[in-house]
Amino acid sequence: MTTARAPYYLDCDTGIDDALAIGYLLAAAADETAGIEIVGIGSVSGNVSASVGAYNTLDLLALAGAAGIPVAIGAHDPQGGSFRGGAPHVHGANGVGDVEIDKSDVAVSAESAAELLVRLAHEHEGELRVIAIGPLTNIAEALRLDPELPGLVKELTLMGGAARVPGNITPVAEANIANDADAAAEVFAAEWFITMVPLDVTMTNVFLEHHRQTLIDSGRPVATALGHMLDYYFEFYVGVYGHRASALHDPLAVAIALGEVALKTAPVVRVLVDDTAGPGRGQTICDLRGSYNGFPEQSNAHTRVVLELESDFAPVLLARLLTA
Amino acid sequence: MTTARAPYYLDCDTGIDDALAIGYLLAAAADETAGIEIVGIGSVSGNVSASVGAYNTLDLLALAGAAGIPVAIGAHDPQGGSFRGGAPHVHGANGVGDVEIDKSDVAVSAESAAELLVRLAHEHEGELRVIAIGPLTNIAEALRLDPELPGLVKELTLMGGAARVPGNITPVAEANIANDADAAAEVFAAEWFITMVPLDVTMTNVFLEHHRQTLIDSGRPVATALGHMLDYYFEFYVGVYGHRASALHDPLAVAIALGEVALKTAPVVRVLVDDTAGPGRGQTICDLRGSYNGFPEQSNAHTRVVLELESDFAPVLLARLLTA
Numbered sequence: 001m002t003t004a005r006a007p008y009y010l011d012c013d014t015g016i017d018d019a020l021a022i023g024y025l026l027a028a029a030a031d032e033t034a035g036i037e038i039v040g041i042g043s044v045s046g047n048v049s050a051s052v053g054a055y056n057t058l059d060l061l062a063l064a065g066a067a068g069i070p071v072a073i074g075a076h077d078p079q080g081g082s083f084r085g086g087a088p089h090v091h092g093a094n095g096v097g098d099v100e101i102d103k104s105d106v107a108v109s110a111e112s113a114a115e116l117l118v119r120l121a122h123e124h125e126g127e128l129r130v131i132a133i134g135p136l137t138n139i140a141e142a143l144r145l146d147p148e149l150p151g152l153v154k155e156l157t158l159m160g161g162a163a164r165v166p167g168n169i170t171p172v173a174e175a176n177i178a179n180d181a182d183a184a185a186e187v188f189a190a191e192w193f194i195t196m197v198p199l200d201v202t203m204t205n206v207f208l209e210h211h212r213q214t215l216i217d218s219g220r221p222v223a224t225a226l227g228h229m230l231d232y233y234f235e236f237y238v239g240v241y242g243h244r245a246s247a248l249h250d251p252l253a254v255a256i257a258l259g260e261v262a263l264k265t266a267p268v269v270r271v272l273v274d275d276t277a278g279p280g281r282g283q284t285i286c287d288l289r290g291s292y293n294g295f296p297e298q299s300n301a302h303t304r305v306v307l308e309l310e311s312d313f314a315p316v317l318l319a320r321l322l323t324a
Numbered sequence: 325m326t327t328a329r330a331p332y333y334l335d336c337d338t339g340i341d342d343a344l345a346i347g348y349l350l351a352a353a354a355d356e357t358a359g360i361e362i363v364g365i366g367s368v369s370g371n372v373s374a375s376v377g378a379y380n381t382l383d384l385l386a387l388a389g390a391a392g393i394p395v396a397i398g399a400h401d402p403q404g405g406s407f408r409g410g411a412p413h414v415h416g417a418n419g420v421g422d423v424e425i426d427k428s429d430v431a432v433s434a435e436s437a438a439e440l441l442v443r444l445a446h447e448h449e450g451e452l453r454v455i456a457i458g459p460l461t462n463i464a465e466a467l468r469l470d471p472e473l474p475g476l477v478k479e480l481t482l483m484g485g486a487a488r489v490p491g492n493i494t495p496v497a498e499a500n501i502a503n504d505a506d507a508a509a510e511v512f513a514a515e516w517f518i519t520m521v522p523l524d525v526t527m528t529n530v531f532l533e534h535h536r537q538t539l540i541d542s543g544r545p546v547a548t549a550l551g552h553m554l555d556y557y558f559e560f561y562v563g564v565y566g567h568r569a570s571a572l573h574d575p576l577a578v579a580i581a582l583g584e585v586a587l588k589t590a591p592v593v594r595v596l597v598d599d600t601a602g603p604g605r606g607q608t609i610c611d612l613r614g615s616y617n618g619f620p621e622q623s624n625a626h627t628r629v630v631l632e633l634e635s636d637f638a639p640v641l642l643a644r645l646l647t648a
Contacts, residue, residue, distance in 0.1 A: 164488050171594075171611040172604075203616065242617040270495075272603055279596055280496075280604030287495040292527065293566040 005037040007124040008257070009117055011074065012250070013046030013134030014056040016091050016233045021133055021250035022057060023222050024317060026064045027324040028258055036258060038066075039128070040120050042113025044074040045083040046134040046179050048095035051076070052086075053134070054108050056095050062104035064222045064324060071106075074113025074138035078180035087175070090236045097232030099225055114141035121152040131257045132158040132187075133250040135176050140183035143190055150192035159253035160184065161271075161284030162199040163305050173282030174199050177273060181282040185273040188284070194303040196271065197256055198284065201306050202249040205313035209234070209244055215321060222324040251317050260320075262310035267295035271303040329361040331448040332581070333441055335398065336574070337370030337458030338380040340415050340557045345457055345574035346381060347546050348641060350388045351648040352582055360582060362390075363452070364444050366437025368398040369407040370458040370503050372419035375400070376410075377458070378432050380419050386428035388546045388648060395430075398437025399461035402504035411499070414560045421556030423549055438465035445476040455581045456482040456511075457574040459500050464507035467514055474516035483577035484508065485522040485595075485608030487629050492564075497606030498523050501597060505606040509597040512608070518627040520595065521580055522608065525630050526573040529637035533558070533568055539645060546648040575641050584644075586634035591619035595627040 010025060012018040022041075028034040041061075043053035054073040061067050077083050092098040109116055117138065121128050130153050132139050139156070143149050160176035167173040177184045188194065207230060215227030234244040255261045270287040274280040286305050290296045334349060336342040346365075352358040365385075367377035378397045385391050401407050416422040433440055441462065445452050454477050456463050463480070467473050484500035491497040501508045512518065531554060539551030558568040579585045594611040598604040610629050614620045 166612040166615060168613070171609050171613060172607075240616055274602055274604045276600050276602030276604070278598055278600030278602050278604060279609050280598045280600070280602065280607060283496075283604060285495050285603050288490040289492070289495060291490060292564050 005035050006129060007037050007039040007127055008129045008131060009039060009120050010041045011044060011113060011130065011132040011134060011138050012041065012053060012057065013044050013048060014053045014060070015047035015095055016097050016229045017248065017250040018047065018133055019060055019096055019229055020226055020248070020317070021254045022060050023226055023324040024251045024254045024320045026066050027320040031323065034258065038069050039124065040116045041069060041071045042074045042116055042138050043071065044113065044134040044138045045076050046086065046176060047091045048086045049076060049083060050074050052095050058104040058106050058108065059101040060222065062106065063101055063225060067104060067106045070109045070116065072109035072111050072113040072116040075141060078135060078137055079140065079182040090233065092232045097229035099228045101225055113138040114145055117142045118146045118149065121149055125152050126154060128153050129257060130156045131254055132156065133253050135179040136183040136187045137180045140186040143186060150190045153192055155193045155195065157195040157197065157253055157257035159197045159202065159249050161196055163284065163286045163288060163307060165200045165203060167283070168199060170282065172280055177284055178282030181273055181275045185275040188271050188273050188303065191302065195256060196284065196303050196305045197253040198305065201309055202252050203247050205248045205252060205309065206245045207248060207314055211314055211318050214318060218322050220322065220324065223321050226321060248313055248317060252313050255313065255316060256306060261313060261316060263306055264310045265308035266304050266306045268301050268304045269295065269298055270301045271305065329359050330453060331361050331363040331451055332453045332455060333363060333444050334365045335368060335437060335454065335456040335458060335462050336365065336377060336381065337368050337372060338377045338384070339371035339419055339574070340421050340553045341572065341574040342371065342457055343384055343420055343553055344550055344572070344641070345578045346384050347550055347648040348575045348578045348644045350390050351644040355647065358582065362393050363448065364440045365393060365395045366398045366440055366462050367395065368437065368458040368462045369400050370410065370500060371415045372410045373400060373407060374398050376419050382428040382430050382432065383425040384546065386430065387425055387549060391428060391430045394433045394440065396433035396435050396437040396440040399465060402459060402461055403464065403506040414557065416556045421553035423552045425549055437462040438469055441466045442470045442473065445473055449476050450478060452477050453581060454480045455578055456480065457577050459503040460507040460511045461504045464510040467510060474514045477516055479517045479519065481519040481521065481577055481581035483521045483526065483573050485520055487522050487524050487608065487610045487612060487631060489524045489527060491607070492523060494606065496604055501608055502606030505597055505599045509599040512595050512597050512627065515626065519580060520608065520627055520629050521577040522629065525633055526576050527571050529572045529576060529633065530569045531572060531638055535638055535642050538642060542646050544646065544648065547645050550645060572637055572641060576637050579637065579640060580630060585637060585640060587630055588634045589632035590628050590630045592625050592628045593619065593622055594625045595629065
C-alpha cells in the first residue's frame with residue numbers, strides 16, 4: 001500500500017541558509033514518517049544569481065544522493081530592475097561560503113522556474129505546497145502565467161519581511177522582499193493562504209559554534225559541508241550579533257511549512273508590501289493593531305505572520321541535519 | 325535669592341490626554357523642587373481644531389489658577405492639506421470628553437503659536453525646552469520662520485510615532501505624525517536633539533478605573549475634571565485593549581521632558597518620516613538595526629527613541645495630578 005506524500009515545490013536563491021533549508025527538506029523527505037515529497041525546485045536571483053543558485057542546488061542534491069529532483073533556473077532580474085550581484089559578503093563568492101562541493105552532472109530543467117511551478121500546481125491540483133525562500137520574482141511570474149494559481153496551490157510559506165523588528169537591508173525592509181518589492185506586492189495581494197516567516201523569528205533563532213561543530217563532526221557529507229559553509233556566515237553575523245552565530249532564516253521557513261515547529265504567536269492579518277520609491281520600499285506592512293487585544297479576526301486577511309515560536313528552533317534543525 | 329527655572333514651551337491639541345499633560349506640567353511648575361517654568365503654550369489642530377485646543381487650554385489654566393501663561397493659536401491646517409475635524413470619537417465633541425469647564429476670560433495671544441515659539445527661543449536662548457504633543461505643524465512653521473531655531477532650543481521632546489509597535493491610524497502610522505507627515509519630516513530632519521516618545525511606551529503605560537476614581541475622589545478641581553474626562557477616553561479604548569483603560573500618550577512625553585521618568589531602553593538613532601503618498605505615509609522609520617548588538621553608535625543620529633521605561637508611569641502621573 002502506498003500512502004500519498006504531500007508534494008512540495010521550493011523556490012530558492014542558494015545561498016548558505018538556503019543550503020541549510022535544502023538540507024532540512026531533503027532530510028525530511030528521506031524520513032518516511034514526515035510524509036513529504038519534493039517535486040521540484042526553482043532558483044531566483046537573490047543571495048546569488050538564479051543560475052549560480054540552480055547549480056549550487058543541483059550540487060547539494062547530488063551530495064545528498066537526491067539528484068532526481070528537477071531544478072529549474074528562474075528569473076535573473078527583479079521585475080522592475082536588474083540583479084545587482086547578490087550578497088557575496090554574506091554568502092561567499094560562490095554563494096556557499098566558498099566551500100567546494102563536487103559538481104553535479106545533472107542538467108537543469110528545460111522549463112523556467114515559473115513554468116515548472118505552474119505545471120506542478122496543475123499536476124498536484126489542490127495539494128501543492130509552495131515554499132519560497134528567495135525574492136518572490138518567480139512566484140509573481142507564475143501568477144501572471146496562470147492567474148488561477150492561488151486556487152491550485154494548497155498554501156504558500158515564505159521567508160521574508162519584518163513585522164515588529166527592524167529590516168536587514170533598510171531600517172524596515174528585509175532582503176527577500178526588498179530585492180523585488182514589486183513581485184512581493186503582487187504575491188501578497190493574490191488570494192492564497194500565506195504563512196510569512198519574518199525576521200521576527202528568523203533573527204532570534206540562531207546556530208552557535210557548538211551546533212556548527214556538531215555538523216562538521218557528524219562525518220555525514222551534507223551536514224559536514226553545511227558546517228563548513230557556516231564558518232563564512234558566522235563571520236558576517238559578528239557585525240550583527242556581536243559574536244559568531246547565524247540567523248536561521250530559510251530553514252525555519254521550511255520547518256514551519258512542514259508543520260514541524262510549534263507557533264506561539266502567529267496572527268492571520270492583512271499584509272501589504274510597500275512598493276513605492278519612498279524610504280519604506282520593501283517593507284511588509286502587517287496590520288498588527290489588534291495586538292493589544294489578542295488579535296481579533298480581520299476581514300480580508302489571508303496571511304499568517306509568525307511572530308513567536310513555542311521553543312528554540314536550533315535543536316530541531318540540528319536533529320534533522322544530522323540525518324542529512 | 326532666585327534660582328533660574330528651566331523654561332518650557334508646550335505645543336498641544338487639547339484633547340483629553342493633552343489635558344492630562346497640561347495637568348502634569350502645571351503641577352510640576354507649582355512644585356518648586358521641580359525647577360521648571362511654563363513660558364508659553366501653542367495650539368495646533370489634531371484631536372480638535374487649533375482654536376478649540378487653545379480655548380480648552382485657557383480654561384484648564386484658569387481652573388488651575390495659572391491663567392497668566394500665554395496661549396497662542398497655531399496652525400489650523402496641516403501643511404499639505406486641510407484639517408479633517410479631529411477625533412471626536414476619542415476625545416468627545418468639545419475635545420475634553422464633553423466635560424464642561426468654566427470658560428476662562430483670558431484672551432489668546434496676538435501671536436501665532438509659531439511666532440510665540442520663535443520669540444521665546446530667542447528670549448531664552450540655549451535654554452528653551454520644547455514639548456510637542458500634537459501634530460508638528462507649528463514646529464515646522466517655526467523652523468521656516470527662523471531656520472536658526474534648532475541652535476536656539478535646548479531640546480525637543482515629542483509624543484509621536486511608533487518604532488516596534490503598530491501605528492494607531494494606519495498599521496504603521498501614529499496620529500500626531502500622520503496628521504501632518506510633511507511637517508514631521510521637516511522637524512525630524514532639522515538638526516536638534518529630539519526625544520521621541522512613541523506608542524511603544526505610551527500604549528503600554530495605562531490608567532485604569534482605580535486611577536480615574538482616585539482623581540475624582542481627590543476633590544481638587546483639575547484632578548476631578550480630568551477624572552471625568554477620562555470616562556470618555558476609557559470607552560474609546562475598550563475597542564483597543566478590550567477593557568476600560570487609557571493610554572498615557574501626552575503626559576508621558578511631558579514627564580520624560582522633565583526628566584521625571586527613568587528610561588530603560590532609549591537608543592539615539594536615525595529617524596526619518598515617510599512623507600510619500602504610499603501605504604507607509606506617516607511612519608517614523610527608526611533605524612533599530614543595531615538592536616541585536618546593544619545599539620552601537622550611529623553617525624548623524626540625533627533622535628533618542630524611547631522604547632522601554634524602567635517602571636510603570638501611572639503612579640508617577642497620578643501622584644503629580646493629585647497636586648494639580
